[in-house]
Amino acid sequence: MSSRYGRNESLIMLSASGPIGVFDSGVGGLSVLRHIRAQLPDEDLIYFADSGHAPYGSKSEAFVIDRSFRIADFLLSQKIKALVVACNTATAMAIHLLRDKYPDLPIVGVEPGLKPAAAKTITGIVGVMATERTLSSNKFHVLHQTLNDRTGVHFIMQPCPGMADLIEHAELDSEPIHALVRRYLTPLLEQKADTVVLGCTHYPFVRHVIEKIAAESGCPDLRIIDTGYAVARQLTHLLDIYAIRRGKTDCASAMQAYTSGDPKTIGHLIARLLQTTMPVAYISL
Structure with missing residues (x-):
């Protein structure tokens, strides 16, 4: 395995004020995000829809692993305190490698149910x-x-x-x-x-x-x-274990989306699937 997937030597600093990162090959992970939002309404959320490369189900294992690491690296640059792999295929192919590389980061995957x-x-x-x-x-x-x-x-x-x-x-x-x-x-x-x-x-x-x-x-x-509810419940459990669950504040929680696809399309789907609006920015990674 390439050294790209080796253990990260730098210590990841986790802050209760940091956002939670969630990613999927596309908009499917929004079905998990809505459970997270319901169970953890005070948390800031960053969602990455890799729609420019969706769906992962037809891609090679090497491709899925590479994309998972690129997205995780990007989300870590946004100072996330936890990572949710809201994609069954990426969980199956890459989550053990992500946990090996980032042992200090709480990481939750989607179990098959x-x-x-x-x-x-x-x-x-x-x-x-x-x-x-x-x-x-x-x-x-x-x-x-x-x-x-x-x-x-x-x-x-x-x-x-x-x-x-x-x-x-x-x-x-x-x-x-x-x-x-x-x-x-x-x-x-x-x-x-x-x-x-x-x-x-x-x-x-x-x-x-x-x-x-x-x-x-x-x-x-x-x-x-x-299994979206169970994923959100496990995430809540890990935040409590790490003592990084955000308490109630006077500020409303924030949500930001990024995509490798078309931001307008993703914004439309977020509005339709979640009945809310969220800023969406393009990034290719």
Whole structure:
């Protein structure tokens, strides 16, 4: 492995007043950001949408690792006190390397959600909707095998090529997104899955489509696992451990977004997905 990914020798100074950095291959991580904002309303947040290189699910491992380090380095230059890898693919490919390089920095990743799904299923059959890259990662394979052996739950892996890309382009209610969700969800329902894991942070934004198609297919009580809440809860836990959680102040918390894509598009999506406005600046890294 290149020395680029070696341990960072300089000490990272963490301040309670510093912002929290969050990144994803695109806008999917906003589904995690909204949970962070809800649980930690007093914290300043910086979001990086790497939309110029989205989606990561179709990219090589080396590419995802390189982008993850470039973005982490940029966010550290903004004096962040914690990093959230709000992308399933980047978590699977790069988070262990980020933790090795930055041992002093609290880093939270997105877990696939298999464990809570195994606890919720009644039929013992769980569908996993994710990118091909996430499903093929060693981290995912080990977790899947461990839970399968321990619980006896049968996990059906469903790669969903194209879904994240449509969501990235704000197709949340279009006929193409309905067609893709139906294509990927139907085989899971036909195999009696009563629980579905959303294994990509983009997918919660089409949860309403998943629920609609499940109901039309005779499965109105489908359990859907979105791990954004758990990520925010773990982040809160780490901030408390490090004693860097920001207390209440008279100043309103601030949010700033950066993107390697088109700032206007990202700004529009933030307004639509989060019902708020946020300044967005372009940076290529």
